[in-house]
Amino acid sequence: MSDDDIRRAVWRMAHEIVEANHxxxxxxxxxxxTGGVPIAAALAEALEKIEPETGADxxxxxxxxxxxxxxxxxRPVLPPALTEIPVDLTGRVVVLVDDVLFTGRTIxxxxxxxxxxGRARAVQLAVMVxxxxxxxxxxxxxxxxxxxxxxxxxxxxxSEGVDLGELVK
Amino acid sequence: xxxxxxxADLTPTDLTDLLDLTESFVEVNERPIPKVPALRGxxxxxxxxxxxxxxxxxFETAAKRLSADTMTFSVSTSSVKKGESVRDTVETIEAMxxxxxxxxxxxxxxxxxxxxxxxxxxxxxxxxGWHEHPTQALLDAFTLRQHLHTIEGRHVAIVGDIKHSRVxxxxxxxxxxxxxxxxxxxPPTLLPPSLDGWPVEVSYDLDDVxxxxxxxxxxRMQRERMTEALVPSLREYASLYGLTPERADxxxxxALIMHPGPMNRGVEIAGEVTDRPNVVVIDxxxxxxxxxxxxxxxxxxxxxxxPEETDQP
Amino acid sequence: MTQLxxxxxxxxxxxxxxxxxxxxxxxxxxxxxxxxIDATGMGPAVRVLDAAGCVLTPGxxxxxxxxxxxxxxxxxxxxxxxxxxxxGGYTAILAMPNTTPAIDSAAVAxxxxxLGEKALVDVHTxxxxxxxxxxxxxxxxxxxxxxxxxxxxxxxAGVQDDRLMRRAMEYAVGLRxxxxxxxxAQHCELDxxxxxxxxxxxxxxxxLGIPGIPAEAEELMVMRDLAxxxxxxxxxxxxxxxxxxxxxxxxxxxxxxxxxxxxxxxHHFTLTDAACAGYDATFKVNxxxxxxxxxxxxxxxxxxxxIDCIATDHAPHTQEAKEQPFDQAPPGMLGLExxxxxxxxxxxxxxxxxxxxxxxxxxxxxxxDAVHGAxxxxxAPANLCVFDPAAxxxxxxxxxxxxxxNNPYRGRAVRGRVRHTVVGGEPVVIxxxxxx
Numbered sequence: 001m002s003d004d005d006i007r008r009a010v011w012r013m014a015h016e017i018v019e020a021n022h023x024x025x026x027x028x029x030x031x032x033x034t035g036g037v038p039i040a041a042a043l044a045e046a047l048e049k050i051e052p053e054t055g056a057d058x059x060x061x062x063x064x065x066x067x068x069x070x071x072x073x074x075r076p077v078l079p080p081a082l083t084e085i086p087v088d089l090t091g092r093v094v095v096l097v098d099d100v101l102f103t104g105r106t107i108x109x110x111x112x113x114x115x116x117x118g119r120a121r122a123v124q125l126a127v128m129v130x131x132x133x134x135x136x137x138x139x140x141x142x143x144x145x146x147x148x149x150x151x152x153x154x155x156x157x158x159s160e161g162v163d164l165g166e167l168v169k
Numbered sequence: 170x171x172x173x174x175x176x177a178d179l180t181p182t183d184l185t186d187l188l189d190l191t192e193s194f195v196e197v198n199e200r201p202i203p204k205v206p207a208l209r210g211x212x213x214x215x216x217x218x219x220x221x222x223x224x225x226x227x228f229e230t231a232a233k234r235l236s237a238d239t240m241t242f243s244v245s246t247s248s249v250k251k252g253e254s255v256r257d258t259v260e261t262i263e264a265m266x267x268x269x270x271x272x273x274x275x276x277x278x279x280x281x282x283x284x285x286x287x288x289x290x291x292x293x294x295x296x297x298g299w300h301e302h303p304t305q306a307l308l309d310a311f312t313l314r315q316h317l318h319t320i321e322g323r324h325v326a327i328v329g330d331i332k333h334s335r336v337x338x339x340x341x342x343x344x345x346x347x348x349x350x351x352x353x354x355x356p357p358t359l360l361p362p363s364l365d366g367w368p369v370e371v372s373y374d375l376d377d378v379x380x381x382x383x384x385x386x387x388x389r390m391q392r393e394r395m396t397e398a399l400v401p402s403l404r405e406y407a408s409l410y411g412l413t414p415e416r417a418d419x420x421x422x423x424a425l426i427m428h429p430g431p432m433n434r435g436v437e438i439a440g441e442v443t444d445r446p447n448v449v450v451i452d453x454x455x456x457x458x459x460x461x462x463x464x465x466x467x468x469x470x471x472x473x474x475x476p477e478e479t480d481q482p
Numbered sequence: 483m484t485q486l487x488x489x490x491x492x493x494x495x496x497x498x499x500x501x502x503x504x505x506x507x508x509x510x511x512x513x514x515x516x517x518x519i520d521a522t523g524m525g526p527a528v529r530v531l532d533a534a535g536c537v538l539t540p541g542x543x544x545x546x547x548x549x550x551x552x553x554x555x556x557x558x559x560x561x562x563x564x565x566x567x568x569x570g571g572y573t574a575i576l577a578m579p580n581t582t583p584a585i586d587s588a589a590v591a592x593x594x595x596x597l598g599e600k601a602l603v604d605v606h607t608x609x610x611x612x613x614x615x616x617x618x619x620x621x622x623x624x625x626x627x628x629x630x631x632x633x634x635x636x637x638x639a640g641v642q643d644d645r646l647m648r649r650a651m652e653y654a655v656g657l658r659x660x661x662x663x664x665x666x667a668q669h670c671e672l673d674x675x676x677x678x679x680x681x682x683x684x685x686x687x688x689x690l691g692i693p694g695i696p697a698e699a700e701e702l703m704v705m706r707d708l709a710x711x712x713x714x715x716x717x718x719x720x721x722x723x724x725x726x727x728x729x730x731x732x733x734x735x736x737x738x739x740x741x742x743x744x745x746x747x748x749h750h751f752t753l754t755d756a757a758c759a760g761y762d763a764t765f766k767v768n769x770x771x772x773x774x775x776x777x778x779x780x781x782x783x784x785x786x787x788x789i790d791c792i793a794t795d796h797a798p799h800t801q802e803a804k805e806q807p808f809d810q811a812p813p814g815m816l817g818l819e820x821x822x823x824x825x826x827x828x829x830x831x832x833x834x835x836x837x838x839x840x841x842x843x844x845x846x847x848x849x850x851d852a853v854h855g856a857x858x859x860x861x862a863p864a865n866l867c868v869f870d871p872a873a874x875x876x877x878x879x880x881x882x883x884x885x886x887x888n889n890p891y892r893g894r895a896v897r898g899r900v901r902h903t904v905v906g907g908e909p910v911v912i913x914x915x916x917x918x
């Protein structure tokens with residue numbers, strides 16, 4: 001995927017979000033640290049253009065799931081990034097945003113973490129790349145690109161585009 | 170990092186990493202539900218051979234907010250009084266399948282000894298004799314950084330009974346490692362017999378030091394020091410080294426007043442001073458929970474099993 | 483009749499060094515000393531021990547051994563402690579009186595001497611200066627002297643009361659003249675300065691938060707005892723000197739002609755207070771391990787004759803006792819089995835000087851020098867040590883003959899190993915193995 005492809009995918013996903021929720025009422029965007037945060041920002045920017053009246057008011061937050069992971073102890077302790085949830089989530093429609101959807105374990109941790117901030121009316125998932133190999137019953141609502149991969153490949157999403165490389169062990 | 174026994178074992182980078190990690194737990198503690206599942210299934214034991222309700226509650230709150238199970242072993246209700254050795258106690262407790270031991274003891278070095286006897290559990294020094302109290306130093310450093318934004322280049326005075334203070338030893342090590350200038354202020358009888366190798370300055374004159382510092386850290390003055398002829402009387406101590414309102418006025422407007430608690434009002438700090446806005450004692454206590462969460466999270470995390478695939482490396 | 487021949491060693495004693503074989507008679511005395519003794523014609527009852535490449539010296543004498551019996555037999559007994567001594571090349575040891583009950587009467591002294599009859603080496607005992615080592619009233623030194631007790635000390639503590647110490651010295655002078663010396667030995671430590679301390683007071687104690695014992699606690703008592711000895715004419719022996727100041731005080735007193743003697747322990751010339759950094763109470767000892775400057779001063783004192791002997795202060799303690807918190811664990815460390823090797827490894831002194839410090843000089847302090855430490859010549863009692871000065875080995879406390887394991891040199895590579903020890907003509911240690 002090139003940077004243009006990403007821009008077009010963001011634009012399309014933003015439209016789908018507006019369409020699926022019949023506008024942007026009660027919608028909150030939450031980017032997952034760290035890869036989901038810039039994509040959530042890009043989506044917010046797009047929403048503002050699509051729905052000039054309500055788009056600018058969509059709250060945007062970020063979430064770090066380090067403390068909620070189930071693979072704790074399996075990987076080195078990394079300094080967790082910031083969590084910032086700007087509003088009480090009770091009754092809101094939360095759109096979780098991440099760069100790559102793989103096994104689904106990060107999303108499970110995120111759903112767990114979100115519960116601490118109120119009871120959302122619905123939680124939807126937007127990802128730039130769905131690379132398959134799910135280990136949990138989780139599916140995205142908005143997908144930038146479906147990218148078939150091997151398990152040992154690595155997907156890198158940045159503002160320059162999406163790269164596929166060998167997993168560096 | 171397997172154990173936390175002494176600030177001296179930590180590099181400046183280790184210290185900074187722990188303080189950065191603490192930021193995350195400060196945020197967790199501000200959540201509507203201040204609890205995360207990070208240490209689910211882990212068991213943390215407070216092994217307190219010396220009573221300290223404050224420290225024990227802080228550690229146990231930290232462990233519980235990380236979803237660890239906690240157990241308390243306090244000597245007053247235990248077999249240690251019946252002559253059981255510390256080693257037997259530790260080996261018995263560890264056999265129950267625990268992951269961390271917070272050890273507090275009136276004798277210096279007991280946590281270090283315990284660390285040689287455990288098979289897999291992490292040992293955290295919860296205060297040992299006159300030696301160290303590393304988590305207190307971390308929470309003090311965090312509080313300094315929180316209010317002064319940086320520790321590098323700041324000037325902190327530690328005032329009072331340095332000789333018998335594990336807090337002073339840990340604080341002096343932590344603050345200087347993080348780039349602060351530290352001045353110890355005490356009568357010579359309350360200073361350690363030798364300060365060889367301590368990167369600190371010493372003053373016997375609190376009034377001279379006050380206008381030059383960014384934080385004034387007051388230590389608790391124990392009444393039993395009177396019987397040891399270390400100072401003539403508490404009154405004389407208060408008049409020479411106590412933070413009276415007049416002395417507090419000599420501090421710069423932004424300078425912090427800190428104390429490890431519990432405060433002896435009228436001795437090391439005047440009652441009127443404790444209500445001033447630059448007294449950050451409550452922040453110290455609050456940060457204590459977050460710092461201890463960071464310590465537990467760091468010690469009990471890490472790859473202790475074979476790495477497995479995760480979402481992204 | 484010759485019963486034992488030691489072949490191939492270099493003989494070293496107070497008279498000098500020479501290549502010689504040594505034959506020992508069945509009367510326990512040396513029968514012959516000659517360059518080449520042929521044992522083939524002497525019959526099958528003669529035992530020949532190889533000593534090629536080794537040094538054959540008079541047996542060592544330890545003026546400072548804690549045997550723990552009676553009272554703490556779980557840590558050591560007369561039997562186990564004397565076994566350590568034999569393995570370390572000692573033929574005579576002096577038991578310290580801080581047992582339970584203290585060796586402060588003829589009855590307890592008799593008990594220890596009787597237990598010593600069956601031991602591998604000659605066991606002598608000291609007696610306490612004061613009743614119960616409590617520093618309040620004089621123990622019956624005369625009754626103990628009549629049993630052969632030659633050295634009195636309250637070791638484990640110093641006699642704090644100046645007036646009582648003066649009386650003890652005066653009284654001891656009157657016990658002389660029965661053909662043996664009476665020595666007052668002092669563990670120099672002023673309680674008022676040392677109390678509550680658990681290691682040397684200095685940079686390390688300050689860092690570790692362990693209450694310290696200042697050097698002055700020792701030096702002030704050395705000073706006092708020198709002054710009192712000058713007044714009373716008593717012979718005083720300073721136990722385990724540990725500070726540069728103490729060494730200098732004794733040096734000056736000797737230069738002024740005062741008849742005093744002094745010992746230093748192996749650990750005080752090999753270890754510093756930095757060893758306490760890990761809070762391992764194996765390194766807790768009294769007087770405490772001092773600074774590198776003090777270690778250098780003790781070595782200097784050993785080199786220039788200020789310090790007359792190397793003592794072990796062999797002080798066994800059970801593992802349970804030593805695993806207590808540092809400030810609760812009892813002080814003391816093992817030393818009998820490792821003293822020779824550490825002296826050879828660590829001291830930059832001629833071999834003859836090291837053996838003098840271990841053998842005939844301590845023997846002279848006790849007036850034992852006709853029996854132990856005597857020149858190796860026909861007719862002399864066969865109390866001998868054969869060691870290989872070049873053999874290297876690694877200290878392993880778990881293989882000690884002691885009932886305790888508190889040897890601070892675990893894992894240290896050392897040079898010099900005892901091969902044979904002969905006590906009263908009997909080879910009690912052969913090739914590093916105790917024979918009974």
